[in-house]
Amino acid sequence: MNKKAPDWLLQLVWFVAGIFATGALWYFISVKDTMLAVASAVAALVFAAIAIYLHRSRDHHEAVSTAKENDARRLHGEITLNVGEERVTFTEFVRSKEHDIVKVNTNQHFLGVASEHEWIHTRYPDATLERQSLTTLDRLKLAETSENESEKIRFDVMDLSFPDGRKKKIYFDISAFFNGSTYENIDPESRVAHQLNEIYR
Structure with missing residues (x-):
């Protein structure tokens, strides 16, 4: 069943199964009508089996719905990390199949790096x-600026792979807690380069 079985349907099926099991069956036994007694027993078993199927179908439906809700919360719910008195939040500028652009809002280097992961x-x-x-x-523009090092916008670039073979890059804005000196160039004509320039223009 694609739809969740309503409570009234389950109650009705169990009620009918009970009628055959306790009412009709014992009545036909008391009047010594073997054929109808057997038929009542079979009917009771059939309706009981239907009720069990409906219960399992509903449980499966609820499990699927819960899984979808959990996936939606995992993919799109707000992420906030609380470590002692420090509270880390994230600003998600772009989420796409190929890459995400995310700002980590903390000024603690160790905490920021851990928060990325x-x-x-x-x-x-x-x-x-x-x-x-x-x-x-x-470096997205392939040109060094005259900005002070402390004023530059820096990104931690994470290359991810998935079991299905898909690849993805995560660009973390780590300017608030940066501490390092090794850089790489990004193709200035790439989609992510244009998006970053739009966000930080």
Whole structure:
């Protein structure tokens, strides 16, 4: 069944099964009508089997609905991490099949790095981290800016792979807690480069 069996239907089926099992069966036994007694017993078993099927169907329907709700919450629900007195939140600028752009809102370096991995584990528990690298927004344009190092917008780039063979990149804005010095270039004509430039223009 594709739809959840309503309570009244389950109650009705059990009621009919009970009628055949306790009413009709014992009545025909008392009047010594073997054929109708056997027929009543069979009918009781049939209706009981139908009731059991309806129960299992409803349980399956509820399990599927719960799984869908959990998946929706995992993929789209707000993620907030509380560590001691520190509260870490995330701003999700872009979510797509090929890449996500996410800002980590904390000023603690260790906590920020740990939060990136927790975000990935929550959103994509079946993903495998293949590579991690750093880049800055000015490198998307293949030109160094005159900004102070402390003012540059930096990204932690996570390359993920999934069991189905799909690949995805996560661009974490780590400017608030950055501590490092190794960068990589990103194709300035790529889709993610244009999106990053739009977000941070």
